[in-house]
Amino acid sequence: MASFSSGSDRVQDFEFNDVLAILEGPSPWREYIRTNLAIARTKISSSSFRIVSSDKFDAVLSSLNMEDPKAVGVTNKQTGEITMKEWGLNSGRSYLLAVLHECVHLVSDPAAQGRAHSTAYGQLGGGLLEGMVECVAEDILTSQRLPLPSADSGMLGYADGVSAIARELLTNFSVPFFARVLFQGNGDQLLAVMNFIYSSAGWAQAKSLISAGRIRDARDLMTRMRADEDDKRNKALRATQQQIQQQVLAKKLHDIILHLP
Numbered sequence: 001m002a003s004f005s006s007g008s009d010r011v012q013d014f015e016f017n018d019v020l021a022i023l024e025g026p027s028p029w030r031e032y033i034r035t036n037l038a039i040a041r042t043k044i045s046s047s048s049f050r051i052v053s054s055d056k057f058d059a060v061l062s063s064l065n066m067e068d069p070k071a072v073g074v075t076n077k078q079t080g081e082i083t084m085k086e087w088g089l090n091s092g093r094s095y096l097l098a099v100l101h102e103c104v105h106l107v108s109d110p111a112a113q114g115r116a117h118s119t120a121y122g123q124l125g126g127g128l129l130e131g132m133v134e135c136v137a138e139d140i141l142t143s144q145r146l147p148l149p150s151a152d153s154g155m156l157g158y159a160d161g162v163s164a165i166a167r168e169l170l171t172n173f174s175v176p177f178f179a180r181v182l183f184q185g186n187g188d189q190l191l192a193v194m195n196f197i198y199s200s201a202g203w204a205q206a207k208s209l210i211s212a213g214r215i216r217d218a219r220d221l222m223t224r225m226r227a228d229e230d231d232k233r234n235k236a237l238r239a240t241q242q243q244i245q246q247q248v249l250a251k252k253l254h255d256i257i258l259h260l261p
Contacts, residue, residue: 123187125207131166
């Protein structure tokens with residue numbers, strides 16, 4: 001078994017099971033990951049993981065109708081195959097954080113594969129899904145005292161801020177809140193909460209902006225929509241309170257009139 005010391009450690013083809021051992025190791029997400037990994041293991045094997053040259057990797061992305069010049073790995077949710085672009089020309093190696101990120105995709109719902117995307121794709125949008133998966137991978141490394149790659153290594157995913165806004169949402173809510181979306185296919189609570197806070201249209205637009213990498217615009221929108229929704233609820237509450245006060249006053253006047261001599 002490989003002994004990893006940090007998220008930047010190089011990974012080779014034959015070390016796939018070693019990365020899976022890290023995946024199901026201690027972390028806040030462990031109880032959700034282990035259940036899905038047990039299912040995924042019935043569908044995958046060591047041959048489901050490969051590290052290829054840049055040209056071959058681009059061909060894999062093309063076959064999946066994907067185009068992302070920054071991508072260093074991709075998971076085929078139809079088959080459970082993980083393909084990594086080698087980190088360094090002719091190195092034949094990737095690195096732990098990137099492989100772990102794809103392994104999180106692998107065990108996302110549905111763990112048995114068979115869909116074009118994780119079920120969380122529709123709930124979070126492509127950008128926020130990637131950011132949240134990166135948070136999970138980072139949490140796994142941190143929990144196991146494996147340092148993240150340095151900021152100048154180029155190995156940290158989504159430096160455009162997608163993982164940062166995902167981390168903010170994760171901090172404001174909880175691991176179980178997002179784990180139910182990522183690993184159990186249950187996004188009902190998330191949708192209800194986000195629609196309540198930002199409105200249905202606001203949440204849909206925020207997801208779209210995040211997927212487009214427009215993080216500042218997404219933050220501005222979410223701040224504005226949250227204030228607007230709060231204002232609407234406060235106005236509705238005040239109107240209800242006024243209505244109740246008027247009803248109470250009317251009843252008092254009615255009682256006074258009834259008791260007039």
